[in-house]
Amino acid sequence: MMAQILEVKNLKKYFQTPGGELHAVDNVSFRMEAGTTLGVVGESGCGKSTLGRTVLHLHESTDGKIFFQGEDITRVDKKKLKALREDMQIIFQDPYSSLNPRMSVSEIIREPLKRKGGRTKAELDTDVERLMDLVGLAQRFANSYPHELDGGRRQRIGIARALSLNPKFIVCDEPVSALDVSIQAQILNLMKDLQDQMGLSYIFITHDLSVVKHMSDEISVMYLGQMVEKASAAELFYHPIHPYTKALLSAIPIPKVNIERKRILLKGEITSPVNPKPGCRFAARCAYASEECKAPQTLEEVEPGHFVSCCCSKKFI
Amino acid sequence: MRGRKCNGPARKKKESQFAAVMKRLKRNKFAMAGLIIIILLILIAIFADVIAPYGYAEQDLKNTFASPSATHLCGTDKLGRDVFSRLIYGARESLLIGFLSVLLAASIGMVLGAIAGYYGGVLDNVLMRFLDIYQSIPNILMSMVLATALGASTQNTILALGISTIPLHARILRSQFMTLREQEYVEAAIATNANDFEIIFKHVLPNAISPMIVQITMSLGLSILAGATLSFLGLGAQPPSPEWGTMISEGRNYLRNYPYLALAPGLCIMVTVLSFNLLGDGLRDALDPKLKD
Amino acid sequence: MSNQNLLEIKGLKVSYQADGKKVCAVNGVDLVLEKGETLGLVGETGAGKTTIAKAILRILPQPQGHMDAGEIFVDGENLLTIPEAKMRKIRGKKISMIFQDPMTSLNPIRSVGDQISEAIQLHEKLSKTEIQQRAIEMLEQVGIPGSRYGDYPHQFSGGMKQRVVIAMALACHPELLLADEPTTALDVTIQAQVLDMMNRLKAEYGTSVVMITHDLGVIAEMCQQVAVIYAGEVVEFGTVEEIFEKPSHPYTKGLFGSLIDLEQDVERLSPIPGLMPDPTELPTGCKFAPRCPNCEEACRKGAIEDRKLSETHRVKCLRAEEVK
Numbered sequence: 001m002m003a004q005i006l007e008v009k010n011l012k013k014y015f016q017t018p019g020g021e022l023h024a025v026d027n028v029s030f031r032m033e034a035g036t037t038l039g040v041v042g043e044s045g046c047g048k049s050t051l052g053r054t055v056l057h058l059h060e061s062t063d064g065k066i067f068f069q070g071e072d073i074t075r076v077d078k079k080k081l082k083a084l085r086e087d088m089q090i091i092f093q094d095p096y097s098s099l100n101p102r103m104s105v106s107e108i109i110r111e112p113l114k115r116k117g118g119r120t121k122a123e124l125d126t127d128v129e130r131l132m133d134l135v136g137l138a139q140r141f142a143n144s145y146p147h148e149l150d151g152g153r154r155q156r157i158g159i160a161r162a163l164s165l166n167p168k169f170i171v172c173d174e175p176v177s178a179l180d181v182s183i184q185a186q187i188l189n190l191m192k193d194l195q196d197q198m199g200l201s202y203i204f205i206t207h208d209l210s211v212v213k214h215m216s217d218e219i220s221v222m223y224l225g226q227m228v229e230k231a232s233a234a235e236l237f238y239h240p241i242h243p244y245t246k247a248l249l250s251a252i253p254i255p256k257v258n259i260e261r262k263r264i265l266l267k268g269e270i271t272s273p274v275n276p277k278p279g280c281r282f283a284a285r286c287a288y289a290s291e292e293c294k295a296p297q298t299l300e301e302v303e304p305g306h307f308v309s310c311c312c313s314k315k316f317i
Numbered sequence: 318m319r320g321r322k323c324n325g326p327a328r329k330k331k332e333s334q335f336a337a338v339m340k341r342l343k344r345n346k347f348a349m350a351g352l353i354i355i356i357l358l359i360l361i362a363i364f365a366d367v368i369a370p371y372g373y374a375e376q377d378l379k380n381t382f383a384s385p386s387a388t389h390l391c392g393t394d395k396l397g398r399d400v401f402s403r404l405i406y407g408a409r410e411s412l413l414i415g416f417l418s419v420l421l422a423a424s425i426g427m428v429l430g431a432i433a434g435y436y437g438g439v440l441d442n443v444l445m446r447f448l449d450i451y452q453s454i455p456n457i458l459m460s461m462v463l464a465t466a467l468g469a470s471t472q473n474t475i476l477a478l479g480i481s482t483i484p485l486h487a488r489i490l491r492s493q494f495m496t497l498r499e500q501e502y503v504e505a506a507i508a509t510n511a512n513d514f515e516i517i518f519k520h521v522l523p524n525a526i527s528p529m530i531v532q533i534t535m536s537l538g539l540s541i542l543a544g545a546t547l548s549f550l551g552l553g554a555q556p557p558s559p560e561w562g563t564m565i566s567e568g569r570n571y572l573r574n575y576p577y578l579a580l581a582p583g584l585c586i587m588v589t590v591l592s593f594n595l596l597g598d599g600l601r602d603a604l605d606p607k608l609k610d
Numbered sequence: 611m612s613n614q615n616l617l618e619i620k621g622l623k624v625s626y627q628a629d630g631k632k633v634c635a636v637n638g639v640d641l642v643l644e645k646g647e648t649l650g651l652v653g654e655t656g657a658g659k660t661t662i663a664k665a666i667l668r669i670l671p672q673p674q675g676h677m678d679a680g681e682i683f684v685d686g687e688n689l690l691t692i693p694e695a696k697m698r699k700i701r702g703k704k705i706s707m708i709f710q711d712p713m714t715s716l717n718p719i720r721s722v723g724d725q726i727s728e729a730i731q732l733h734e735k736l737s738k739t740e741i742q743q744r745a746i747e748m749l750e751q752v753g754i755p756g757s758r759y760g761d762y763p764h765q766f767s768g769g770m771k772q773r774v775v776i777a778m779a780l781a782c783h784p785e786l787l788l789a790d791e792p793t794t795a796l797d798v799t800i801q802a803q804v805l806d807m808m809n810r811l812k813a814e815y816g817t818s819v820v821m822i823t824h825d826l827g828v829i830a831e832m833c834q835q836v837a838v839i840y841a842g843e844v845v846e847f848g849t850v851e852e853i854f855e856k857p858s859h860p861y862t863k864g865l866f867g868s869l870i871d872l873e874q875d876v877e878r879l880s881p882i883p884g885l886m887p888d889p890t891e892l893p894t895g896c897k898f899a900p901r902c903p904n905c906e907e908a909c910r911k912g913a914i915e916d917r918k919l920s921e922t923h924r925v926k927c928l929r930a931e932e933v934k
Contacts, residue, residue, distance in 0.1 A: 043797035044768075058504060082510050090508050098501035102334070102523040111519075112509035150885055151655075158505075165509060180654040180824060185868035185881030192878065207797065210870040214879070237872065251802035253827025255869055257854045265806060266799045269767050 004070065005169055005201045006055070007031040011064035013047075013054045020275040024050040026225040027064070029299065032218070034168070037195070037202040039216030039233065041209060041248075043270055047225040048205045052171035055203070056088050057081060068169070086116070089162040093174035095154035099146040105132075105157055106142040112164045131160040136190060152183035159190065169201045176211060188214060209252050213237055221245050224273045224281040227299055231306040241308045241316045244282045280310065288312055341603040348599020351592035358589060362409040369402035373559040382575055391581050394567065400578065403559035404585055410560040411589065414475055414544035414553075415537045421479030422540075423533055426486025433487070434494025435517060445491070448484040456481050460543060464552040471560070474553040478540050489532050493525035500524075527604035531597050538593030545586050561586050615683075616818045617643040617666070617786060622680030624658075624665050624842075627673075631890045635661040637842040637897075639680070640916075643786075643835065648812065648819040650829040650850070652865075653839035656886060659822045662839075663788040666820075667707055668697055684786060703733040706779040710791040712771035716763040722774045723749070723759030729781045748777040752807060769800035776808065783815050790822045805831060826869060830854060835922075838862045841887055841897035848923035858925045860902045896927070904929055 013025040024047040032038045040048045053059045055066055057076070065074045073084060092098035099108055109128050113119060119127065132139060135156040146154050155175060162170055172191070176184040188211065194200060204215045212219055213233050220230035221242065229242040240246045247264040254261070266285045273281075278296045283289040292311045299309040302317060310316070342348055361368060377397035385392045391400035429448075433441040463477035497503065503520050511520070545562030547553035554560035556567065561582035568578030624636040636658045643649040651659045664670050666682055668689065682689045684705065689697065709715045717725060726745040730736065736744070746756035752773040754766075763771055772792060779787060792808070793801040809832065812819055821832050829836055829850065836853040838846040838861065846859040857863050864882035884901040887893055893900060895910040902909070909928055916924045917931065 043799065053504075056508060058508060085508055085510050088508075090505065092501045092505065094501060098505055100502040100506075100520050100524070103519075111506070111511075115510055115515070152885070161505060161509070181826075182654065182864060182868045182882040183885075185879035189878050189881065209798070210872055213872060214870040214876075234875070247799055251798040252872070253801070253805070253825060253831050254872065255826035255830050255854065255866070257830050257851050263802060263806070265803055269769050269800060270797070 003034045004031055005034040005068070006203075007065075007067040008055065009065040009067075011051070011054060011066065012062045013050050013059055014062045017274060019272075022274045023047075023225045023276055024273065025054060026273075026276075028222075028225075028227050029064075030220060030227065030230060032201060032203075034201050035195070035199045036217040037204050037215050039212035039219040040203060040205045040222060041207065041212045041219060042222035043207055043248075045224075045270055045273065046222040047273065048207075048222050049173050051222070052090070052173055052203055052205050056090055056171055057084070058090070086165040087168045089165065089167040089170045091155075091158050091162050091170060091172045091175045093177055095151050095158060095178060096146075098158050099154060101145065101147055104143050104145055105137070105149075108146070108157055109160045109164055112161060116165065127164070131164055134163065134194070135160045150183075151179050152186060155179065155187050156190070159187075159194070163194065163198075166198075167200070169203075171203045171205065173205045174207070175204075177206065177208065184211070191215070209249065221248065224270065224276065226281060226297075226309060227307075228282065228309045229307065230299070235303075235306055239306075241302060241306070241313050242282075242310050243286050243288055243316070246316075288315070338600075338603045342599055345599040345602065347595045348603070351595030351599065354588060354592040355596060358408050358412060358592075361405055362412045365405050365409050369399075369405040371399040371402040373403045373406035374398065374557045375402075382571070385577065392575070392577055394578055395571070398557075400564075400581055403564060404561070404581060407559040407561045407564060407582060407585065408589075410471065410554055410558060411541050411544060411562075411586070414471065414478065414560070415541040417475045418478035418482070418540045418544070419533055419536050421475065422482040422536070423486045423529070425479075426483040426488075427490045427529065429483070430487035430490030431494055431517065431522070434491035435498055435513075435521065437495070441491075444487075448487055452484045457543065457546065460547060461550070461552055464547055469552050469555055471554045471558065474544055474547050477547070478543055482536060482540065485536065486529070486532065489528060490525060493528055494521055497521045497524050527600075530604060531601045534593055534597035534600055538590040538597070541593070542586060542590050614644050615642050616645045616685060617641070617649075617820070618681075618683040619662070619666070620681045620683075622662065622665060622682065623678035624661050624670065625676050625678055626671075627676070628890075633889045634892055635842055635889060636665065637892070638913075639839075639842070639844050641837055641844065641847070643818055643820060645785075645818055646812075646816050647835060648821055648833045649835040649837065650833035651820060651822045651837050651839055652824065652826060652829050654824060654886060656889065657839040658842040659839050660790055661842075663707060663790055663820060663822060666786075666788060667701055667705060668694075669701075699733070702729055702784075703782045704784055705786040705788065706782070706784040707788040708772075708775055708779050708790060708792045710794055712768060712775050712795065713763075715775045716771060718763050721760045721762055722766070723761075726774070726778050726781050729778045733782045744781065748781050749774070751780070751811060752777045753803075769796050769804065772796060772804055773807070776804070776811075780811060780815065780817070784817060787812075787817050787819045788822070789819055791824070792821075793828065794823070794825070801828075808832070826854075826865065838865070841892060842889065843897060843926060845898065845927070846923075846925045848920075848925075852920065852923040856919075856923070858919060858923070858930045859898075859927050860904055861898045864901075 009029050011025055011028045015022040015024055028051060030038065040051060042048045050059060054061050061074060065072060067073065068084065076084065106128050109131050110124055113124055113127055129139060132142065137153060137156050137160065141149060141153065146157065176187050179187060195202060204212060206212050216233045218230065219233050219236045220227050221244065222228065223244050229236065229245045236245065237249065240249055247266050250262065250264045268285050271284060279294040280297050283293040295311065297309045297311055299307045302308050302313050375398060377393065379397065380393055381395050381397040383389050383393040389399050389401065391404065393399055429444055433444040459481040460477040463480060464473055467473035467476060498521060503516055506516055506520050544553055548560045548562030549566045551566065554563050556563055564582035565579045571578050619639055619641040622636055622639040626633040626635055639662060641649065651662065653659050665677060666689065677690060716722065723745050726748055727741050730741050730744055746759055749759065750756050754770060754773055766774065793804050796804060805828065823829060833850050836848060836850050837844045838853065838859065840861045846853060846862045853862065857866055867880040868882060870879065882901055887897055887900065895912060896914045899905045899909045914926050914928060916926055918924050919930065
């Protein structure tokens with residue numbers, strides 16, 4: 001049996017904005033096993049990035065609990081946080097703004113190691129070389145600056161930096177969204193290889209459904225701060241239950257000709273997560289919405305391993 | 318060391334950022350002209366004693382209001398002092414006012430701006446409202462009041478100009494810090510356990526420094542101009558000091574008959590301020606690390 | 611030249627001057643688009659797709675951009691030789707363009723209705739009320755209630771803004787619409803709405819569309835003809851069936867190989883190795899040769915001629931027939 005690496009219980013992250021309370025992450029719970037990938041998918045503003053950052057303590061959670069390797073890390077002191085951050089890392093979406101333009105490639109990769117201390121200069125050099133080899137960056141780029149490199153190589157730098165402290169768990173926040181398809185495939189392969197080699201666990205955040213299917217063992221779908229459905233990748237794609245998941249899946253443009261498909265076109269657009277009303281947040285766009293949907297929804301296991309947050313889910317199974 | 322040996326072309330030699338900036342700056346002819354003039358001015362200011370043919374207070378009462386000639390390149394003034402020599406000593410005076418007042422304003426302003434921008438919140442609010450009030454008083458008025466209160470002298474001009482321009486520097490660095498602290502590479506640094514000190518000095522400040530350098534270069538020109546204004550009004554450097562503004566002030570009475578007495582220092586101020594502005598403009602482009610060579 | 615062709619591009623070459631270097635953005639492109647059809651231009655960032663569209667409208671950035679060679683015929687008229695004054699009448703009327711970013715295409719301080727009206731007023735002699743009528747009609751066509759005529763761009767969401775941009779582009783019923791990544795900035799469910807609407811309006815007005823995108827899914831859904839662009843060249847051109855079912859250029863095959871198939875589970879993707887060549891130092895011969903698995907000596911020498919695989923299908927590869 002695999003060990004559990006992360007568990008999140010009723011996690012909430014609210015932001016105070018001039019318009020009111022923004023419910024970026026609202027009552028999200030999940031658990032994941034070591035060495036697996038949890039895909040988090042949703043459209044812009046659904047809170048998926050905030051979720052990843054809250055788990056990493058880059059944002060302080062408003063409420064709820066976070067367990068890492070069985071240990072409650074919801075509130076930790078500075079010393080503990082320092083140790084935690086060596087185990088939990090992040091890879092960013094934008095390979096431009098996530099790298100300091102004034103630092104060379106080797107300086108960027110070296111920085112976390114240097115900060116950790118306990119290594120001689122020669123050891124640091126060896127480590128940087130090893131990391132660059134690991135992510136497929138040629139050594140001749142060691143003294144280049146990020147802006148001299150293309151997006152794919154820049155993303156490799158970001159990955160090398162995240163791996164430098166030898167983490168167990170990485171939040172990948174849209175790591176390939178800014179890249180062209182052929183480069184995207186290179187980076188996805190690299191990330192899978194690294195996972196196999198180092199036994200990493202990923203939270204893979206993306207809006208791209210095909211990418212999330214390729215990368216994930218389990219997928220959770222978020223809508224306006226809430227998790228509306230969670231299942232294994234195959235189950236979610238072949239047997240979606242929540243009306244939003246269904247619409248989302250049917251909206252993917254498929255690169256094939258002469259295929260029959262029924263597209264569910266949603267009315268309207270995502271509303272704002274500021275001061276949301278209780279009840280199903282998708283109801284306004286849902287073709288099946290009824291009176292029942294005005295009550296608060298809970299994530300329920302409708303089939304083994306398949307969780308849905310929809311009071312009408314029985315109708316859709 | 319397998320990587321180093323087998324990886325194709327040799328590693329790119331690390332090019333210092335200064336060299337890269339100079340390379341880009343060299344392409345801008347106007348900025349280079351500005352830079353050369355400024356370097357010349359600084360040399361003139363330093364070696365004024367050697368270059369100037371006469372002392373700045375050396376009087377020759379038999380030879381007042383002499384026209385420009387080989388012995389007196391820019392003629393002499395009402396006391397028979399050599400105007401050319403006074404202009405040379407004036408460079409020392411004007412540059413000193415410019416550099417020291419900007420040094421004072423920038424060092425205080427940057428610290429305030431950095432604190433306000435990085436920590437934000439209440440501290441930022443208090444500091445910024447204070448600066449709002451501060452800035453609602455016209456710059457020249459504040460320096461005049463300060464200069465009057467402190468007494469007219471070169472040192473006090475520097476103090477007055479320095480104090481009155483603090484908010485300019487504070488604001489620019491604050492807005493830089495506010496934008497930069499939200500960058501993902503700062504988040505990445507936090508995620509790898511960087512402390513505030515490292516974040517400020519390694520990730521934020523180096524990226525905020527370019528606009529500050531531009532701002533400082535431009536303010537140098539402005540401060541020299543403001544210094545000259547104060548002296549012209551009699552609130553700055555005092556006679557017999559050869560500050561350019563003082564010289565214009567003295568020369569303006571003879572504008573009709575001996576216009577070069579006021580025009581020569583005026584021209585010096587113009588060229589100096591223009592040079593700083595041209596250099597500042599050129600630096601703005603040259604300092605952008607994203608511009609390719 | 612067939613009468614049916616609305617757009618015909620022959621031997622188009624465009625370059626930019628950047629820091630004293632010549633950037634060869636478009637290197638001899640031939641394209642045709644029949645009336646009422648949609649032509650997809652697909653390729654990666656920097657392949658030259660947008661430059662082609664800008665060249666058609668003659669809005670290349672000045673002074674860096676330079677049209678080196680070629681002809682662009684719209685309805686049999688060479689756009690590159692007509693005077694600027696006449697071109698101005700064509701832009702927005704006969705040909706209009708939708709840009710990728712809806713946020714920067716709209717003027718933030720004018721109401722969306724005004725902006726659509728202005729587009730109409732520039733090209734049509736109508737009274738004020740008629741213009742306003744038409745603008746409201748256009749808004750409703752793209753699914754925005756006419757009552758929002760006086761609203762400002764910031765009051766709309768991203769998807770709605772892109773609809774406004776589309777309404778503006780279609781306001782004068784153009785014959786040719788150049789759509790540059792019109793849905794890339796949008797979420798999938800919104801993208802589905804916008805694509806659906808574009809297809810509907812296209813059928814209604816009989817507009818021909820040049821659809822620029824990097825998304826093969828969008829191409830499959832919207833286009834009849836596809837041109838695959840690589841390093842400023844059309845490496846493969848054909849009907850959507852030919853491109854998707856019989857891709858023949860190794861780059862096209864590589865693109866499909868990099869995609870994730872939702873119906874199959876594969877452990878690893880097969881990306882194209884390497885990167886697109888630097889447009890300031892393009893290789894002689896086939897531009898794809900350095901990344902091509904089937905490259906041989908001949909590929910590196912001299913320009914590669916198009917091979918015709920069928921009446922409608924051509925490919926810029928020496929070994930197109932050999933390597934299957």
